[in-house]
Amino acid sequence: MKKKVKKVPVKLGEISDHYFGISARRYRQLATLEVVPAANDGYIDFVESAAALIKYYQGNSIGREVSFTDEKQRKTKIEADHKQLKLDKEKNKLIETAVASQLWAKVVMSVRQKLLNLPMSLARTVYGAESLAVTKDLIEKYIYEILRELSEPTLKNPKK
Numbered sequence: 233m234k235k236k237v238k239k240v241p242v243k244l245g246e247i248s249d250h251y252f253g254i255s256a257r258r259y260r261q262l263a264t265l266e267v268v269p270a271a272n273d274g275y276i277d278f279v280e281s282a283a284a285l286i287k288y289y290q291g292n293s294i295g296r297e298v299s300f301t302d303e304k305q306r307k308t309k310i311e312a313d314h315k316q317l318k319l320d321k322e323k324n325k326l327i328e329t330a331v332a333s334q335l336w337a338k339v340v341m342s343v344r345q346k347l348l349n350l351p352m353s354l355a356r357t358v359y360g361a362e363s364l365a366v367t368k369d370l371i372e373k374y375i376y377e378i379l380r381e382l383s384e385p386t387l388k389n390p391k392k
Contacts, residue, residue: 240278244271247278252285262288339385346378 248256259281263270268284269277320326327335354371361367 237279239280241275242278244274244276251278252282254285336385339382343378343382346381350374350378 244259245256248254248259252259254262259268259276260271262268262285267288268281317326354374357370357374358367361370
């Protein structure tokens, strides 16, 4: 038989950070998800809310027991990866997304220009061709030049 516990109304903003370890805003988010009882005019029942939070945290921790050693290894790996990225950036092995986008846009614009010039350039080039085979070779040569430019773009990181 459950023992009836006396309700203890407390102001959410005054106790959530200190006793629950979460902000009042996070508490209200959990209340929206129906994890904890909702606040009534900024007040909550401390005992009921604490029990609901304990139950919520226990449910979240099942199957996720992580040792201190595992966490320390994970943190060390993250720090090492961060240092490696910083080093690669300093050695110009990495470029920022915005710079890469600008450089790639230049390549695409160049290819676009060549494709737009294709009819006029090919018309002049193949006009005097001796045979269909020569015409075909000239067209293929021009198309492969455009494809080569796409496959080997010059993406040099400009110096700051």
